[in-house]
Amino acid sequence: MNNGADILKRLILLILACILIYSCTRKGETAMNNQTDIISVIPLPDSSREINVVFYLENHTRICIKPEDRPFLEGMVKFLNGLVINTISARLEVSDVTGNDPQIILLLNNELDLGKEGYHLMIDKKQILIEGETEKGIFYGIQTLRQILPAEKSQSAIEISGVEIFDHPRFSWRGLHLDVSRHFMPVDFIKKYLDYMAMHKLNMFHWHLTDDQGWRIEIKKYPKLTKIGAWRNETLVGHFEDQPQQFDGNRYGGYYTQQEIREIVQYAGERCITIVPEIELPGHAQAAIAAYPELGVTGEPVEVRKIWGISPYIFNIEESSFEFIKNVLAEVTSLFPGEFVHIGGDEAVKDQWAESVRIQQKMKALGIRDEHGLQSWFIQRIDSFLASRGKRLIGWDEILEGGLAPNAAVMSWRGEEGGIQAAKAGHDVVMTPTEYCYFDYYQAENQNEPLAIGGFLPLAKVYGYNPVPASLNEEETSHILGVQANVWTEYMATPEQVEYMVFPRIAALSEIAWTSPERKSWPGFRQRIKKLAMLYKSEGINYSRTGLEN
Numbered sequence: 409m410n411n412g413a414d415i416l417k418r419l420i421l422l423i424l425a426c427i428l429i430y431s432c433t434r435k436g437e438t439a440m441n442n443q444t445d446i447i448s449v450i451p452l453p454d455s456s457r458e459i460n461v462v463f464y465l466e467n468h469t470r471i472c473i474k475p476e477d478r479p480f481l482e483g484m485v486k487f488l489n490g491l492v493i494n495t496i497s498a499r500l501e502v503s504d505v506t507g508n509d510p511q512i513i514l515l516l517n518n519e520l521d522l523g524k525e526g527y528h529l530m531i532d533k534k535q536i537l538i539e540g541e542t543e544k545g546i547f548y549g550i551q552t553l554r555q556i557l558p559a560e561k562s563q564s565a566i567e568i569s570g571v572e573i574f575d576h577p578r579f580s581w582r583g584l585h586l587d588v589s590r591h592f593m594p595v596d597f598i599k600k601y602l603d604y605m606a607m608h609k610l611n612m613f614h615w616h617l618t619d620d621q622g623w624r625i626e627i628k629k630y631p632k633l634t635k636i637g638a639w640r641n642e643t644l645v646g647h648f649e650d651q652p653q654q655f656d657g658n659r660y661g662g663y664y665t666q667q668e669i670r671e672i673v674q675y676a677g678e679r680c681i682t683i684v685p686e687i688e689l690p691g692h693a694q695a696a697i698a699a700y701p702e703l704g705v706t707g708e709p710v711e712v713r714k715i716w717g718i719s720p721y722i723f724n725i726e727e728s729s730f731e732f733i734k735n736v737l738a739e740v741t742s743l744f745p746g747e748f749v750h751i752g753g754d755e756a757v758k759d760q761w762a763e764s765v766r767i768q769q770k771m772k773a774l775g776i777r778d779e780h781g782l783q784s785w786f787i788q789r790i791d792s793f794l795a796s797r798g799k800r801l802i803g804w805d806e807i808l809e810g811g812l813a814p815n816a817a818v819m820s821w822r823g824e825e826g827g828i829q830a831a832k833a834g835h836d837v838v839m840t841p842t843e844y845c846y847f848d849y850y851q852a853e854n855q856n857e858p859l860a861i862g863g864f865l866p867l868a869k870v871y872g873y874n875p876v877p878a879s880l881n882e883e884e885t886s887h888i889l890g891v892q893a894n895v896w897t898e899y900m901a902t903p904e905q906v907e908y909m910v911f912p913r914i915a916a917l918s919e920i921a922w923t924s925p926e927r928k929s930w931p932g933f934r935q936r937i938k939k940l941a942m943l944y945k946s947e948g949i950n951y952s953r954t955g956l957e958n
């Protein structure tokens with residue numbers, strides 16, 4: 409081998425060795441980060457840097473806001489003071505002057521470049537600064553501070569270690585759902601649920617208000633929906649598949665008045681949460697048909713369903729039924745200010761449509777080939793109505809069958825396929841596949857777990873989910889609005905049982921919804937969730953300990 413080639417070979421080997429050493433060091437650094445994240449916060453922020461000082465939070469610490477920010481940040485001051493009261497039992501004074509006293513500064517800053525929900529949090533010797541482009545950013549900065557502060561109350565000043573954090577969410581839809589039809593949850597618990605969402609920086613509450621087993625929203629024009637539709641004669645005991653089926657013999661029900669709904673909408677808004685109300689159609693409509701039998705295909709009376717599973721009752725397609733649905737949605741849209749209305753669309757058993765001579769005749773007259781096409785026609789009419797009210801329709805992935813209105817969005821629950829198909833067709837998508845996002849599934853294999861619907865979704869599996877399928881290109885990926893977990897309550901009769909099924913999986917959900925995938929780390933999360941569980945404990949939340957052991 410000549411000399412020149414030998415030198416070249418050595419040079420190449422040297423470069424390769426350098427690359428190898430560099431990449432090992434980088435990996436080592438990441439692993440270190442993973443093991444001991446600088447701050448113990450869930451969801452893990454974009455970046456954090458230790459500052460070697462401490463800030464003393466004491467009762468003469470002041471909250472400082474610029475006078476021009478005051479009208480926008482009053483709610484945030486309330487949250488911050490709530491947090492401080494829980495930590496050092498003191499309410500801080502608010503002022504606009506800065507001096508030498510220790511202070512917490514809340515600042516609107518539109519040059520931050522972290523998006524509408526991003527924030528910058530800096531804790532140094534003299535101050536805690538929380539700034540965001542909007543109050544949402546500041547709200548999330550306060551939520552981060554909440555996790556940095558000790559979970560237990562102290563009677564005196566506390567020390568907070570210096571840190572600087574820049575943060576913003578990965579997805580704009582960070583959702584959690586709750587079915588209040590199978591079991592009704594009281595207003596106070598709905599508010600707690602919203603608090604829990606806020607604690608985890610979740611921002612979309614999908615409220616499943618109607619189903620076969622109970623209609624839960626007051627509609628002024630149709631009082632029988634709640635007089636009759638909100639009550640079932642009795643409820644199944646044990647698992648749906650147990651034979652023979654047994655019942656508890658107790659009349660069961662409940663509903664939210666419009667006044668309560670307004671109160672909850674406001675409560676959610678104060679926590680930067682949008683509510684997505686769900687009114688199920690054309691199937692899952694037995695409670696509505698029990699109230700107004702003329703809405704059904706057979707017209708025969710039926711009772712509110714008292715077992716789980718899928719009901720054969722479906723809305724008919726008379727003009728009078730569309731009038732009913734439009735009137736209901738008119739009241740719903742006037743109560744909920746958010747952009748989206750969820751219209752269900754899942755599991756609509758179409759046998760009654762297939763068996764009805766009247767419906768088959770109408771289908772022919774409309775030139776519609778089959779019942780899937782009829783469902784599509786049905787939903788497109790509802791879509792036009794919602795659009796005329798300035799709203800967007802979202803539905804379960806079955807709404808793709810037979811064609812979908814261009815502006816409609818899809819919730820992919822039967823796996824990711826529906827979501828992929830919808831994103832490729834240019835529809836916005838929320839990923840919520842059963843395999844990773846159904847919090848009604850068992851979370852532990854323990855024999856003593858409370859009865860659940862089935863399935864198995866441990867904490868680690870939720871954490872491992874990436875809501876962006878690898879098969880999507882960049883443009884298609886931009887249609888993935890985010891991710892959501894669903895909480896169906898057939899086997900959750902009480903708020904305590906809902907908490908048990910939601911916690912701690914909500915923490916894993918929050919990190920897949922907020923944190924960029926490169927920053928995620930299961931070992932790091934396992935460390936951080938132990939600290940967050942102390943907050944769960946001090947809040948009196950009935951969380952499952954599964955997944956939190958060593």
Ligand code: ACM
Nearest residue numbers: 754755804821894
């Ligand atoms: C669903 O779980 N039926 C959407």
